[in-house]
Amino acid sequence: MSLRDEARVRAQAVMRAATRELALATIVVASIGGATALLLVGVGFPVLPGLSALWTGAFGSWYAFTSATLIRSVPLMLTGGAVAVAFRGGVLNIGAEGQLLLGAAAAVAVALAVPAGGKLFPLVIVAALLAAAVAGAMWAGVAAYLRARYHVLEVISTIMLNFIALHVVSYLVRGPLQEPTHVYPQSATIADALHLPHLPAAGRLHAGFALALALAIAAGWMLRNTAAGFRIVAIGESPSAAASAGGIDVRATSARVFLLSGALAGLAGGVEVLGVTFALYENISPGYGYTAIAVALLARLDPWRVVATAVLFGALEAGAGAMQRDAGVPSTLVSVIEAALILAVVVAQAIRARRQASADEPTADT
Amino acid sequence: MTESSKSEEQSALALEGIDKRFGTTRALVSASLRVRTGTVHALLGENGAGKSTLMRIAYGMERPDAGTILVHGATARLDSPASAIARGVGMVHQHFTLVPVMTVAENVALGGHGMLDLQQTISGLRELSERTGFALDPEARVELLSVSAQQRVEIAKALMRRARLLVLDEPTAVLPPSESAALLRWLRSFADQGNTVVLITHKLGEALSISDDVTVLRHGRTVLAASAANTTAESLTRAMLGSAAGDERVGGPPERRLGAQDPPNASIIRAERVTLVDATGVVRIRSASFVVGAGEIVGIAGVEGSGQRELLRAVAGRLPLAFGRLDRPSSVGFVPEDRHRDAVLLDRSLVENVALRDAGTRRGRIEWSAVGTHTESLMRAFDVRASGPLAPMRTVSGGNQQKLVLARELAIEDAELARAIVVENPTRGLDVRAAAQIHDRLRAARDAGAAVVLYSSDIDEVLLLANRVLVLYAGTIREAPVDRDTVGRLMLGAEGDVAT
Numbered sequence: 001m002s003l004r005d006e007a008r009v010r011a012q013a014v015m016r017a018a019t020r021e022l023a024l025a026t027i028v029v030a031s032i033g034g035a036t037a038l039l040l041v042g043v044g045f046p047v048l049p050g051l052s053a054l055w056t057g058a059f060g061s062w063y064a065f066t067s068a069t070l071i072r073s074v075p076l077m078l079t080g081g082a083v084a085v086a087f088r089g090g091v092l093n094i095g096a097e098g099q100l101l102l103g104a105a106a107a108v109a110v111a112l113a114v115p116a117g118g119k120l121f122p123l124v125i126v127a128a129l130l131a132a133a134v135a136g137a138m139w140a141g142v143a144a145y146l147r148a149r150y151h152v153l154e155v156i157s158t159i160m161l162n163f164i165a166l167h168v169v170s171y172l173v174r175g176p177l178q179e180p181t182h183v184y185p186q187s188a189t190i191a192d193a194l195h196l197p198h199l200p201a202a203g204r205l206h207a208g209f210a211l212a213l214a215l216a217i218a219a220g221w222m223l224r225n226t227a228a229g230f231r232i233v234a235i236g237e238s239p240s241a242a243a244s245a246g247g248i249d250v251r252a253t254s255a256r257v258f259l260l261s262g263a264l265a266g267l268a269g270g271v272e273v274l275g276v277t278f279a280l281y282e283n284i285s286p287g288y289g290y291t292a293i294a295v296a297l298l299a300r301l302d303p304w305r306v307v308a309t310a311v312l313f314g315a316l317e318a319g320a321g322a323m324q325r326d327a328g329v330p331s332t333l334v335s336v337i338e339a340a341l342i343l344a345v346v347v348a349q350a351i352r353a354r355r356q357a358s359a360d361e362p363t364a365d366t
Numbered sequence: 367m368t369e370s371s372k373s374e375e376q377s378a379l380a381l382e383g384i385d386k387r388f389g390t391t392r393a394l395v396s397a398s399l400r401v402r403t404g405t406v407h408a409l410l411g412e413n414g415a416g417k418s419t420l421m422r423i424a425y426g427m428e429r430p431d432a433g434t435i436l437v438h439g440a441t442a443r444l445d446s447p448a449s450a451i452a453r454g455v456g457m458v459h460q461h462f463t464l465v466p467v468m469t470v471a472e473n474v475a476l477g478g479h480g481m482l483d484l485q486q487t488i489s490g491l492r493e494l495s496e497r498t499g500f501a502l503d504p505e506a507r508v509e510l511l512s513v514s515a516q517q518r519v520e521i522a523k524a525l526m527r528r529a530r531l532l533v534l535d536e537p538t539a540v541l542p543p544s545e546s547a548a549l550l551r552w553l554r555s556f557a558d559q560g561n562t563v564v565l566i567t568h569k570l571g572e573a574l575s576i577s578d579d580v581t582v583l584r585h586g587r588t589v590l591a592a593s594a595a596n597t598t599a600e601s602l603t604r605a606m607l608g609s610a611a612g613d614e615r616v617g618g619p620p621e622r623r624l625g626a627q628d629p630p631n632a633s634i635i636r637a638e639r640v641t642l643v644d645a646t647g648v649v650r651i652r653s654a655s656f657v658v659g660a661g662e663i664v665g666i667a668g669v670e671g672s673g674q675r676e677l678l679r680a681v682a683g684r685l686p687l688a689f690g691r692l693d694r695p696s697s698v699g700f701v702p703e704d705r706h707r708d709a710v711l712l713d714r715s716l717v718e719n720v721a722l723r724d725a726g727t728r729r730g731r732i733e734w735s736a737v738g739t740h741t742e743s744l745m746r747a748f749d750v751r752a753s754g755p756l757a758p759m760r761t762v763s764g765g766n767q768q769k770l771v772l773a774r775e776l777a778i779e780d781a782e783l784a785r786a787i788v789v790e791n792p793t794r795g796l797d798v799r800a801a802a803q804i805h806d807r808l809r810a811a812r813d814a815g816a817a818v819v820l821y822s823s824d825i826d827e828v829l830l831l832a833n834r835v836l837v838l839y840a841g842t843i844r845e846a847p848v849d850r851d852t853v854g855r856l857m858l859g860a861e862g863d864v865a866t
Contacts, residue, residue: 227728230718234725237711244684244700244708245771247726 025308028298028341032316035337040329049327054334057322058315067203068321071276073314075100075288077212078268080295080306080313081219082261088223088301089257090236095143095158096265097289098165099136103266104273105172106135108280111190111273112177121193128194129211129270136266137259139165144258148251154258162289170282177280186281196275208271213307215264220303232257265289286317294342300349313338376439378403378531378562379424379455384433386419386586393419394430395586399564401531401579403438406553406563408573408594411583412606412854413670413823417566420583421533424564425457426450437531451477456524457533460540460670462516466509473508474523487526494522499552513646514545531562538572539671540648550576568606568669570599570858582606607854633657634786634817635681635698640690642676650676653690654843656836658786658817663808665832666821667846667853672838674790674821681819682788697724699775699787701768703794709771712760716752716770717741719759723774744773748807765800768792772804776811786817793827805831825853 033051040050058069079096086093110128114120143161146152172178172187179188196206223229234242235250235257242248268288277284295313299305320334379401386394394416401407411417422428424435426444435442437453444450447457464473475487491504500518508516517537524532534553538546553563554576567573573580573594580597582590582605590597590605635658642651650673658664658681668674679685680692682700702708710719720741721732741755748769752762759767775787789808793801808831812818822828828835835846837856846853 225731225734227725227730227732230721230728230732231725233714233718234711234722237713238707240707241709241711241722242725244702245710245774246722247724249726 021305028312031344032337032341035340036333039333039336043333045329046327050323050329053323053326053329054319056319057326058319060322063203064318064322066199066205068318069311069315070202070205070209071314072317073310074206074208074212074275075268075272075285076291076295076313077209077216077307077310078271079265079289079292080299080310081212081216081303082264082268083292083296084299084301084303084306085219085223085232085264086257086261087296088236089232089254090239091144091147091254091258091261092153092155093140093143093158093258093261093265094155094293095140095161095262095289096268096292097285097287098158098162099139099262099265100269100272100285100289101162101165101169102139103132103136103269104277104284105169105177105269105280106266107132107270107273108187108190109172109177111194112188114191114194121191125194125196125274128274129267132270133263133267136269137263139266140258140262144255144262147258148255166282169280169284173281179279184281187279189279190274194274195278196271206271206275208275211271212268212310215267216303216307216310219264223303228256265292291317291338294338294345297342297349298345376403377401377436378438379564380434380436381420381424382434382436384420384423384435385431386416386423386428387431393586394423396433396588397583397586398588398591399424399581400591401562401564403562404557404560405578406557406565406576408577408580409564409566409583410568410570410573410580410602410606412568412825415583415606416586417583418535419586421457421535421564421566424450425455425533451527451529454528454530455533456521456527456529456531458517458520458524458535458537460535460537462520464508464516464519467507469505469507470502470511470519470522471504473519474504474526477523477527490526491522494525498522498525498556513540513648514549517541517549530560531564532556533564533566535566536568536670537565538567538569546572568858570602573602574599584608603851603855603858606858607850632660633693634660634695635819636693637681638691640677640680640692641688642673642680642685643688644676649688650841651680651838651843652841656843656845658819660785660817661812661815662833663812663818663820663831665828665835665848666819666838667825667828667835667857668821668838669857670823672857673841674838677838677843678788678790678819678821681786695785698785701771701775701787701789701792703791705764705767705771710759710767713758715756715758716745716750716762717755719770720744720774723777740777744770744777748773749803763800765796765803768796768800768804769807772807776807776816785815786819787811788819790821791823792820793822825850825857829853 036054037047037051040047057064059065079100082096082099083093107128110131111124114124139161143154143157146157147154173185177187179186196208199205199207199209223233231242231246231248231253234246234248235253239250243250269285272284273280291313295306295309299309316334316338320331323329323334324331377400379399381397381399384394384397397416397420399409399420409417409421419428423430424444426447426449429445435444437455442449442453465476471484471487471491474491475482475484488504491502494500495502500522502515502518502522508519511519517540521532537549541549550572553565557563565572565577574597577594580590580592580594580602581588582602584606590602638655639653640651640655641649641653644650654677666674666677676685680687681694682698683694684700706712711722717734717738721737738755744750745752745755750766750769750773752766762770772792792808793804796804808818808820820828820831829848829850832848835848835853837844837846837853839856839859844856846856
């Protein structure tokens with residue numbers, strides 16, 4: 001095969017892959033539209049106004065797209081990436097929500113601890129984001145330790161840690177981090193200078209979007225091109241082969257993946273408080289850490305695809321709000337769509353896996 | 367005797383003309399087995415002779431293609447273990463079938479029907495413990511019990527279901543010697559009470575010491591059925607191994623067979639009084655010393671559970687030593703027997719599977735194009751048939767998977783031949799052609815100067831390839847000449863001098 005042929009074959013393969021992805025995306029979006037319409041009919045709401053509000057709220061204008069859809073996609077991109085990386089390494093981290101909450105608390109604590117004024121603000125922002133990542137990693141570290149040391153299933157421990165994190169935030173906003181008047185269960189607002197800068201010509205969209213995008217791309221690149229990433233993929237696929245044929249320390253690698261995942265989720269919390277809420281309160285996350293699981297699964301655990309699915313779910317969240325506001329359709333309806341979408345993806349994957357497994361099981365030798 | 371001569375005639379178990387095929391291999395060819403009530407019956411044979419298959423048929427786990435089964439005198443159609451249990455047959459598998467986190471009583475109750483009355487099971491077990499002399503705490507958690515206690519749980523399970531015929535598959539393979547003796551004594555007394563025991567074993571000593579009758583299977587056929595009193599270790603060995611086995615050998619002896627008189631070549635692997643312990647803490651290899659030189663294939667022979675698993679992994683650097691000293695190159699190639707579990711990532715490409723070697727120590731970026739080129743050259747050199755280097759491992763046939771694994775394990779970073787490689791049942795599950803190709807590659811590696819350690823449960827494969835043979839028996843290691851009779855005898859623990 002000559003070099004030119006090879007280049008052509010490669011280009012064709014890329015085109016085929018791109019077409020496939022595009023077709024899949026079309027199917028997903030079309031089925032969301034269809035399912036929403038069906039639900040609206042079933043529940044007895046006007047279909048066209050509902051769908052129209054859903055669309056307008058998410059994509060109706062540049063402002064809606066950036067300041068409603070993309071801004072919601074930021075925490076989903078980070079937590080979705082966190083879940084994707086963890087799942088790829090065989091670590092079922094369901095705790096992105098809790099890690100996000102503690103990340104938010106840590107970022108607010110750092111931001112409030114710094115006296116106002118001075119030229120060091122950019123550094124403080126960095127420090128607050130770092131604190132968020134470290135807090136998320138530490139929270140994940142609890143589950144990672146329990147798993148490595150006592151074989152505690154991380155699915156269970158991380159869910160439990162989510163509840164604890166919620167109560168930690170509850171306590172913080174009524175105790176050490178409560179605003180000075182001690183009236184409201186929330187923290188003081190952080191100084192304007194510590195807000196994440198807005199992206200140019202993008203409404204309220206803040207620099208956290210660029211950060212999330214960069215990290216998703218970096219995570220995907222790491223899984224594809226680095227030895228550390230390959231180790232993650234290998235232990236996720238077959239811990240026994242990774243250990244025996246690859247000489248990989250499976251326990252240490254999965255602990256590292258867990259910490260990395262926690263750091264990303266914690267960062268999502270930090271970005272959210274510095275970019276959107278500017279204060280810590282109990283309902284800071286509408287369940288981003290749980291939606292993240294859907295985001296990651298729909299992206300088939302690839303951080304690059306997570307960028308797209310996070311935007312899609314961001315659009316759904318944004319559209320749901322608009323639908324409730326403008327067409328009087330409860331936003332919970334969109335949660336039903338999201339859940340149905342997840343189920344469809346999971347079932348499709350299970351079917352594909354079974355078909356593969358049965359198609360080429362080698363004949364047994366006895 | 368209350369029951370007349372008829373009961374003496376009656377068999378607890380009679381299998382006649384049993385045929386069983388798995389794909390193209392004939393596991394059983396008109397095999398027969400007649401077990402008298404009230405006796406201990408030893409079922410002997412080499413690895414793969416069909417012992418386990420025959421008893422799985424008797425326990426309803428496999429359906430025979432042809433033949434009749436009589437249990438306690440009545441024709442029986444056994445389509446599931448439940449139907450065998452209903453006829454009073456109990457089986458203790460080599461790998462226990464217990465739920466570790468459950469208690470003894472819960473495990474025993476698992477096979478029951480209808481309402482669960484744990485108290486009744488517990489009192490039943492207490493009563494059984496007293497009657498049989500089993501020291502079993504019904505409320506102990508199974509995972510906390512020793513291996514021999516777990517085995518007693520398995521036996522108790524069968525007895526609680528009123529088994530009168532107990533089949534045990536290699537029961538002493540997992541036990542230390544003192545416990546083995548106790549178990550055999552108990553089986554003897556169980557049979558003396560009018561029950562029946564079938565003991566699957568490849569240990570001659572056991573067969574001769576406690577059994578009344580002996581049946582020997584070879585290549586799926588019953589080749590000997592006699593009373594133990596009329597057999598000797600010698601006659602049993604002959605029956606198990608067959609007479610001249612050399613005629614089955616294909617391809618003739620390798621050209622470069624190195625005998626003891628040849629000048630010793632540079633030793634690559636040197637073990638001095640190595641002791642190995644398995645995951646459960648049982649000593650598997652006791653103070654073994656041996657040397658593997660450059661340019662030779664050292665065959666390891668041993669019946670299942672003789673310590674080969676641990677020995678191979680220690681040499682390959684996958685198992686730490688308990689005691690002793692083992693000099694080996696820093697990176698030894700390893701082809702484990704369970705390829706799908708331990709050697710490949712089925713859903714990854716061939717390229718990624720090649721990159722898996724040394725993935726644990728790699729740093730920084732992986733140059734996939736370089737790995738791809740390396741993979742292509744391995745595929746060419748080892749004739750790996752696949753749609754391309756990016757094909758998922760799953761889509762490649764078993765023989766080609768194994769060739770790629772072997773190629774990967776033989777090639778080290780700088781694309782030179784590895785200095786040492788350990789292979790375990792390298793042709794298991796492969797067809798004849800693929801197996802021959804693997805054999806050729808192993809010989810080529812040896813001729814290129816590699817130290818090859820080969821274990822196969824098929825003794826003929828060991829003899830076909832090996833320059834020297836090390837025989838494992840109950841954790842001890844002995845060097846043997848490349849000779850089927852001697853190796854076979856040593857594997858079975860038969861005494862007798864070996865001319866080396």
